[in-house]
Amino acid sequence: MTKHSYVTTFINGVLKIILLFIFLVPFLWMISTSLQTLEETLTVPPTLIPESLQWGNFLEALSSGPFGTYFRNSIIVTFSIMLIQLIIMIPAAYAFAKYDFFGKKFLFSCILIAFMIPGQVTFIPVYLMMADWDLIYTLWPQILPFMTNAFGIFLLRQYIMQIPDELLDAARLDNSSEWKIIWKIVVPMAKPALATIMLFSFVSHWNDYFWPLIMTNTEEVRPLTIGISMLREVEGIANWHIIMAGNVILVVPILLAYIFSAKYILRAFVYSGIK
Amino acid sequence: MKKWLVSIFMIISLISILVACSNNNEGTSGEKNDNENSSDGPVTVNFWHTMTGKNGELIQEMVDRFNSSQTEVEVVATYQGGYDELTTKLQQAIASNTAPDVAVIERAYVEMFAESEVLADLSGFLESSSVISEEDFVEGLMGHSYFNDQLLALPIYRSTPILHVNKTLLEEVGAEVPTNWVELKEVANKLVVKNGDTIERYGLTMPYDTWYPIAMISQSGGQFFNEDKTSVGFVDNGIGQEVFEYLTDLQSTGALYYPPQTDSGSIANQMFIEGKVGLLFQSTGTIGNLQDNVDFDYVTAFLPQNDQYSTPTGGGNFAMLGGSQNKEAAWKFMEWVVSDAGGAQQYVIETGYLPFTTKMAESPEIQELWAAEPNRKVAFEQLQYAEDTNKSTKWPTVMHEFFAAIEAIMYDGEDIKSTLETFKTAAELNLN
Numbered sequence: 131m132t133k134h135s136y137v138t139t140f141i142n143g144v145l146k147i148i149l150l151f152i153f154l155v156p157f158l159w160m161i162s163t164s165l166q167t168l169e170e171t172l173t174v175p176p177t178l179i180p181e182s183l184q185w186g187n188f189l190e191a192l193s194s195g196p197f198g199t200y201f202r203n204s205i206i207v208t209f210s211i212m213l214i215q216l217i218i219m220i221p222a223a224y225a226f227a228k229y230d231f232f233g234k235k236f237l238f239s240c241i242l243i244a245f246m247i248p249g250q251v252t253f254i255p256v257y258l259m260m261a262d263w264d265l266i267y268t269l270w271p272q273i274l275p276f277m278t279n280a281f282g283i284f285l286l287r288q289y290i291m292q293i294p295d296e297l298l299d300a301a302r303l304d305n306s307s308e309w310k311i312i313w314k315i316v317v318p319m320a321k322p323a324l325a326t327i328m329l330f331s332f333v334s335h336w337n338d339y340f341w342p343l344i345m346t347n348t349e350e351v352r353p354l355t356i357g358i359s360m361l362r363e364v365e366g367i368a369n370w371h372i373i374m375a376g377n378v379i380l381v382v383p384i385l386l387a388y389i390f391s392a393k394y395i396l397r398a399f400v401y402s403g404i405k
Numbered sequence: 406m407k408k409w410l411v412s413i414f415m416i417i418s419l420i421s422i423l424v425a426c427s428n429n430n431e432g433t434s435g436e437k438n439d440n441e442n443s444s445d446g447p448v449t450v451n452f453w454h455t456m457t458g459k460n461g462e463l464i465q466e467m468v469d470r471f472n473s474s475q476t477e478v479e480v481v482a483t484y485q486g487g488y489d490e491l492t493t494k495l496q497q498a499i500a501s502n503t504a505p506d507v508a509v510i511e512r513a514y515v516e517m518f519a520e521s522e523v524l525a526d527l528s529g530f531l532e533s534s535s536v537i538s539e540e541d542f543v544e545g546l547m548g549h550s551y552f553n554d555q556l557l558a559l560p561i562y563r564s565t566p567i568l569h570v571n572k573t574l575l576e577e578v579g580a581e582v583p584t585n586w587v588e589l590k591e592v593a594n595k596l597v598v599k600n601g602d603t604i605e606r607y608g609l610t611m612p613y614d615t616w617y618p619i620a621m622i623s624q625s626g627g628q629f630f631n632e633d634k635t636s637v638g639f640v641d642n643g644i645g646q647e648v649f650e651y652l653t654d655l656q657s658t659g660a661l662y663y664p665p666q667t668d669s670g671s672i673a674n675q676m677f678i679e680g681k682v683g684l685l686f687q688s689t690g691t692i693g694n695l696q697d698n699v700d701f702d703y704v705t706a707f708l709p710q711n712d713q714y715s716t717p718t719g720g721g722n723f724a725m726l727g728g729s730q731n732k733e734a735a736w737k738f739m740e741w742v743v744s745d746a747g748g749a750q751q752y753v754i755e756t757g758y759l760p761f762t763t764k765m766a767e768s769p770e771i772q773e774l775w776a777a778e779p780n781r782k783v784a785f786e787q788l789q790y791a792e793d794t795n796k797s798t799k800w801p802t803v804m805h806e807f808f809a810a811i812e813a814i815m816y817d818g819e820d821i822k823s824t825l826e827t828f829k830t831a832a833e834l835n836l837n
């Protein structure tokens with residue numbers, strides 16, 4: 131290595147560590163606070179390493195409400211959304227990428243428009259619709275409006291367009307049905323895109339607070355985010371140690387999902403066979 | 406192509422099955438349907454509130470006490486977000502006929518709902534009640550209850566701002582608890598400790614909120630809205646100028662610490678607990694919490710007067726929705742809350758909110774509490790000066806404009822006069 135490249139490697143490393151630090155500190159802070167006593171969270175200067183680890187904070191956070199129910203609801207809602215989105219998104223993206231049919235351009239621009247309309251514009255009509263169908267006492271209003279994912283269809287279409295037509299034609303020559311082509315060729319090749327879309331979808335619906343709060347009327351069908359927000363004190367002193375313990379509980383599944391899908395994305399790149 | 410038609414058909418039928426399923430589920434899991442339980446079993450009353458954390462648990466305990474005290478009515482309490490979120494939620498719910506029977510509405514938002522005529526008039530219920538009457542309620546807390554000669558809301562968890570004092574610090578600098586603006590300025594400046602250019606201790610702090618400037622406007626003999634609610638007179642008559650000059654003057658010497666916007670209440674409380682500030686303008690709702698956490702001589706006092714004592718009120722009011730199918734049952738719950746010793750009275754004792762009926766204030770339980778914690782009594786006594794001058798259906802929008810003005814003056818050091826003029830123009834646009 132030349133002297134010059136040593137310097138750039140060094141600067142690169144330092145910049146990466148700084149960046150890592152910027153993103154990591156809030157996390158460490160959250161974890162550290164979740165293991166402190168209330169008095170310790172209030173001390174100035176703040177301490178990063180707790181004097182003694184207060185694992186009880188987690189128990190206190192969990193015992194402050196029906197967290198089992200909240201957790202179950204979060205899981206049902208996020209996984210249903212992900213599953214239904216997959217079922218709808220993959221054939222749709224495939225059709226837009228590889229088929230020519232009447233009204234294709236028009237339909238696709240409809241999807242692009244849907245992707246550009248902010249949720250704030252539609253949430254009142256959607257609420258009224260859900261209320262009309264008597265659904266706001268169930269989990270459905272948290273799932274139904276998200277069955278399709280316009281951004282996902284768009285991204286996946288771009289990805290599928292890169293798959294060579296020859297590959298698909300070869301399969302057709304072997305008398306493969308279109309369904310088989312989708313599941314055996316398109317889906318495995320689109321894994322990186324799918325993993326990305328699923329991760330986005332998981333994170334945004336797992337973290338959603340406002341929508342479930344507005345769309346449901348009872349505690350029994352509300353997700354974890356609302357349970358965590360209820361740890362906040364209304365007036366008086368915020369119990370930061372308990373709130374942070376709650377946040378750690380909320381964030382762990384996201385971290386797991388990320389670790390899982392990051393591996394998946396890498397593997398999909400290695401085996402994808404194109405490029 | 407045919408296969409595609411089949412798959413589209415399949416997707417559509419899948420969706421309709423899903424929807425159908427949920428409709429069926431609703432019968433079993435949706436226990437909140439009011440009309441189902443008319444003949445046998447208790448009547449379900451839905452009650453929406455805004456309390457989380459410890460206060461939320463205490464609300465639930467209160468509802469549990471009611472449910473176990475009788476068998477005719479079953480109250481289901483649900484947290485629906487903070488005051489603003491509950492308001493949004495309620496507006497939608499009313500429009501779609503899914504509103505609860507009873508809800509807590511932030512007192513300043515009551516008028517907005519009153520204007521849309523969606524709240525039930527409670528005076529008839531009160532007249533026929535044998536345990537409580539209109540005269541029992543503390544007058545200072547009823548400012549946001551009467552609209553168009555109807556009684557539309559009752560107090561439930563109400564507070565006022567008061568002065569919280571670190572008596573130990575005051576004695577250290579040889580000062581008395583301030584009772585007027587002149588003394589307040591003097592004491593706050595005395596408390597300041599500087600180390601070179603950095604200020605180690607401030608005199609006074611208050612959360613970033615409209616409450617405190619509004620209190621100071623009425624202490625100077627002004628009103629937030631004019632009588633006819635078409636303008637904000639305190640800008641023209643110079644009272645606004647006086648209030649903000651006073652505040653920025655304190656700020657310039659370190660006598661006032663104005664905390665950052667985010668979480669300002671918590672920050673102000675923590676500074677007070679740590680002795681980094683001697684005086685605190687803050688809600689009565691925090692007394693219980695402060696009392697548990699300070700290790701100095703802690704007392705409360707009236708907000709200092711300028712021309713007169715005055716204080717706005719705040720917190721949640723209790724209202725029955727006009728569309729409720731179970732008004733009698735809903736009233737049964739409300740009546741119990743406002744009159745029974747196990748109702749709001751117990752909640753008030755546990756939290757630090759204000760007793761809102763004279764009976765409650767005179768009850769042995771509250772008297773005992775006041776004897777043990779005289780700090781709580783101060784807030785109640787201050788209610789004789791309670792005056793709500795920000796009553797208008799347009800308050801929620803004007804409030805945001807006022808916040809922007811406070812921000813410009815207190816954080817960005819903008820010129821007071823021109824900022825208030827800008828605010829006035831914006832407010833009038835909304836009001837007229």
